[in-house]
Amino acid sequence: MEKLKLITLYADFRKDLAYIEKELERSVESTSPVIRQASLHLLRAGGKRIRPIFVILASKFGTYSLEDVAKVAVSLELVHMASLVHDDVIDDSDMRRGFETVKSRWDNRIAMYTGDFIFSRALTAMGDIEIPEVHQLFAETMLEICKGEIIQIDHQRKTNQTIRDYLRRIKRKTALLLSSSCELGALVSRTDSSIVGSLRRFGYFAGMAFQIVDDILDITSTDEKLGKPAGSDLLNGHLTLPVLYIKDDLKFKPYLERSFDGTLTEMEREEMLVYIRSSGAIQKAQAVSDVYLRKALDEIDALPEGDAKKAFKQIAAFIGKRKY
Amino acid sequence: MEKLKLITLYADFRKDLAYIEKELERSVESTSPVIRQASLHLLRAGGKRIRPIFVILASKFGTYSLEDVAKVAVSLELVHMASLVHDDVIDDSDMRRGFETVKSRWDNRIAMYTGDFIFSRALTAMGDIEIPEVHQLFAETMLEICKGEIIQIDHQRKTNQTIRDYLRRIKRKTALLLSSSCELGALVSRTDSSIVGSLRRFGYFAGMAFQIVDDILDITSTDEKLGKPAGSDLLNGHLTLPVLYIKDDLKFKPYLERSFDGTLTEMEREEMLVYIRSSGAIQKAQAVSDVYLRKALDEIDALPEGDAKKAFKQIAAFIGKRKY
Numbered sequence: 261m262e263k264l265k266l267i268t269l270y271a272d273f274r275k276d277l278a279y280i281e282k283e284l285e286r287s288v289e290s291t292s293p294v295i296r297q298a299s300l301h302l303l304r305a306g307g308k309r310i311r312p313i314f315v316i317l318a319s320k321f322g323t324y325s326l327e328d329v330a331k332v333a334v335s336l337e338l339v340h341m342a343s344l345v346h347d348d349v350i351d352d353s354d355m356r357r358g359f360e361t362v363k364s365r366w367d368n369r370i371a372m373y374t375g376d377f378i379f380s381r382a383l384t385a386m387g388d389i390e391i392p393e394v395h396q397l398f399a400e401t402m403l404e405i406c407k408g409e410i411i412q413i414d415h416q417r418k419t420n421q422t423i424r425d426y427l428r429r430i431k432r433k434t435a436l437l438l439s440s441s442c443e444l445g446a447l448v449s450r451t452d453s454s455i456v457g458s459l460r461r462f463g464y465f466a467g468m469a470f471q472i473v474d475d476i477l478d479i480t481s482t483d484e485k486l487g488k489p490a491g492s493d494l495l496n497g498h499l500t501l502p503v504l505y506i507k508d509d510l511k512f513k514p515y516l517e518r519s520f521d522g523t524l525t526e527m528e529r530e531e532m533l534v535y536i537r538s539s540g541a542i543q544k545a546q547a548v549s550d551v552y553l554r555k556a557l558d559e560i561d562a563l564p565e566g567d568a569k570k571a572f573k574q575i576a577a578f579i580g581k582r583k584y
Numbered sequence: 585m586e587k588l589k590l591i592t593l594y595a596d597f598r599k600d601l602a603y604i605e606k607e608l609e610r611s612v613e614s615t616s617p618v619i620r621q622a623s624l625h626l627l628r629a630g631g632k633r634i635r636p637i638f639v640i641l642a643s644k645f646g647t648y649s650l651e652d653v654a655k656v657a658v659s660l661e662l663v664h665m666a667s668l669v670h671d672d673v674i675d676d677s678d679m680r681r682g683f684e685t686v687k688s689r690w691d692n693r694i695a696m697y698t699g700d701f702i703f704s705r706a707l708t709a710m711g712d713i714e715i716p717e718v719h720q721l722f723a724e725t726m727l728e729i730c731k732g733e734i735i736q737i738d739h740q741r742k743t744n745q746t747i748r749d750y751l752r753r754i755k756r757k758t759a760l761l762l763s764s765s766c767e768l769g770a771l772v773s774r775t776d777s778s779i780v781g782s783l784r785r786f787g788y789f790a791g792m793a794f795q796i797v798d799d800i801l802d803i804t805s806t807d808e809k810l811g812k813p814a815g816s817d818l819l820n821g822h823l824t825l826p827v828l829y830i831k832d833d834l835k836f837k838p839y840l841e842r843s844f845d846g847t848l849t850e851m852e853r854e855e856m857l858v859y860i861r862s863s864g865a866i867q868k869a870q871a872v873s874d875v876y877l878r879k880a881l882d883e884i885d886a887l888p889e890g891d892a893k894k895a896f897k898q899i900a901a902f903i904g905k906r907k908y
Contacts, residue, residue: 292734346700350693369674369737372696376670377730379703383723392714399707406701410616413693 273316273571276326280312280333287334287381298362298374302341305359310470311336313575314438315445318459320568322449331386332444335398338382340437343405345375350413351496358487394447401440408432417497417520423504427468430475435467458562462572465556470579472549475500477582479536491533494519501548505541512536553580597640597895600650604636604657611658611705622686622698626665629683634794635660637899638762639769642783644892646773655710656768659722662706664761667729669699674737675820682811718771725764732756741821741844747828751792758798759791782886786896789880794903796873799824801906803860815857818843825872829865836860877904 288299312333319329345362347353349371354364363371379402386394411429415421442463446456477486478493479502486492493500497520499507506512515532518524524532536542556576563569612623636657643653669686671677673695678688687695703726710718735753739745766787770780801810802817803826810816817824821844823831830836839856842848848856860866880900887893 290731290734292731292738294738295731295734346696349696368692370734372670372673373730373734373737375700376703377727377734379700380723380727380730383707384720384727387720387723388716390716392712395719396708396711399704399711403701403704403708406697406704407614407616407619410614410619410694410697410701413697414616414618 273313276316276329277309277312279326280316280330280337281309283330283334283385284337287338287385288378290377294366294370295374295377298366298370299378301359301365302345302362302374302378305357307337307340307357309337310575311340311437311441314441314463315448317568317571317575318442318445318451318463319449320566321455321459321563322446322451324449328389328448329445331389332394332448333441335382335386336437336441336444338378338385339402339405342375342378342382343409345371345378346409349375350409350416351492353488353492353496355488389448391447391450394444397440397444397447401436404432404436408436412498415499419499419507419516419520421499421504423501426499426501426504430468430471431464434471434474435464438467438470439463455563458559462556462559462563465552465559466576466579469549469552469556469576472501472545472552473579473582476502476542476545476549479503479533480542489529491519491529494532495522495524495529500545502536502541502545505544506536506539509539512539550580597637600640600653601633601636603650604640604654604661605633607654607658607709608661611662611709612702614701618690618694619698619701622690622694623665623702625683625689626669626686626698626702629681631661631664631681633661634899635664635761635765637895638765638787639772641892641895641899642766642769642775642787643773644890645779645783645887646770646775648773652713652772653769655713656718656772657765659706659710660761660765660768662702662709663726663729666699666702666706667733669695669702670733673699674733674740675816677812677816677820679812713772715771715774718768721764721768721771725760728756728760732760736822739823743823743831743840743844745823745828747825750823750825750828754792754795754799755788758795759788762791762794763787779887782883786880786883786887789876789883790900790903793873793876793880793900796825796869796876797903797906800826800866800869800873803827803857804866813853815843815853818856819846819848819853824869826860826865826869829868830860830863833863836863874904 284303285300288296288303290296290299315333315336316329344356348356348361348363349368353361355361362374386398408429412433415425415429439460440463442459443456446459475493478490478500481490483489489495494503494516507516512535515524515528515535518528519532553576557573560569560572560576608627609624612620612627614620614623639657639660640653668680672680672685672687673692677685679685686698710722732753736757739749739753763784764787766783767780770783799817802814802824805814807813813819818827831840836859839848839852839859842852877900881897884893884896884900
């Protein structure tokens, strides 16, 4: 049902999204067959294209030019894709969204350079936009994402983390890119500066909620819907919000340790998931997500009425309820 | 003796280079201790800072502003550094310039993200330069370098390469970044467009010569001077120009095969180096380098007289004669 809702929502902007999708494909064309194949493989594995959607919607509050909007949207989606390829190397992941990862289908070296190539294409995609603030914000966003990924490595397989550590990590991992998607969309359409702040903050709060829900789904959803094993975050050594609420539980501790040292059996993984799901940790994490979502909705209220505002509201509602 | 000459040459611009060096150190500051350590380790391992020098000299033909020149110089040196960190992952190299590599001192994952971090810092370093052409050219340069690195992987351990393959590879690996160093230096100081082309071509030709000499030195120099084993290119599966001239020699072939499959003994490595050195292949490669150097010097002739022109001539002479 949620899936349908998302498609309906996107329908209003389907033409513009289709154009962006084409530009995305065009952007990863390359004379090197390996790069082209690896990039297209990645592109076709899909994703929700939330960053392009945020760019489109935010741009609607200014003077909308599809051509410029598409450049920014392509750039941001490419940055996201590139960071996923590198994440898969770090996590040694074989599957993502039901598709083999680049590092699994090819190898780590190809994945590293495919990521580098896509990062570079992200740069050239909006290289000719003549608004200095756009380049500055884009550069700062990339930097923070990279810092976030190193922090993620620092934290990996460490059990002495706090909720504060987690929130800082997902801010850099997800919220900043969504926040910048809104802000860059607004900037490229030269939106009135009084609105830019609300859009940026909306993206940030929605991004925080989105990532928390994502981390909840990693526990509550099925392998099939996730396109990878449920509990992957734990198996990869990442402590997420629901798990932080249960990590000191004496019955849970052995599962945590075995997840982190790679000795968890398949049966134990299933037991562990059942245990977390029934522990109340999910509800606590959901409550934090709801706070962020509330804040996101408050920011939307400040925006001028129109289709874009309506769509942002629907997206916020979708994030709160999504099951995949 | 050459070392002395390089230092003398750089002396005229020592103050500006020192400022750029400070900015480089500042640029890799990070709240993550691992990133800071890995980046500083890399920075302190040194290098000739040829990219910053090219930026400074090219800028001298326009309206020189050290602050802007430093931003571009820092960006380009960081791109170079980042690509080296990722190269070391690909080549599985433990030593570079006599220092442990990041991937050896830490691990491949840290090296990948340190590279990503440094790439991002390269972006922010010149993020606020308000000349659209600068961002566009920078983005295109990064893209070509990445493509070059994937081609390098494609070619690795393949013996059926041509000289044309080699020249295209080093164009992307080295010459383009030096060419862009000159062009970006010229652009940022708003140099007369009639000169920009000569500067760009000078950088390109000098870069080709520089890389060929680098590849010759990998065969003719000592482990000590190189800071890594002589013959490393071969051991890493890279065919360079001197080796291309001898690769079908029947006595050489077994060495080549054993280099590429990793079974070459230490004694055979030494025999192989002696064999290449005495084969005439070095002279042939040197002759190609000289042709590029001649072209580089021709481009310099077209430039207005002054200290910068003199310095470019000295650099060209240094490239032709360098022993390290």
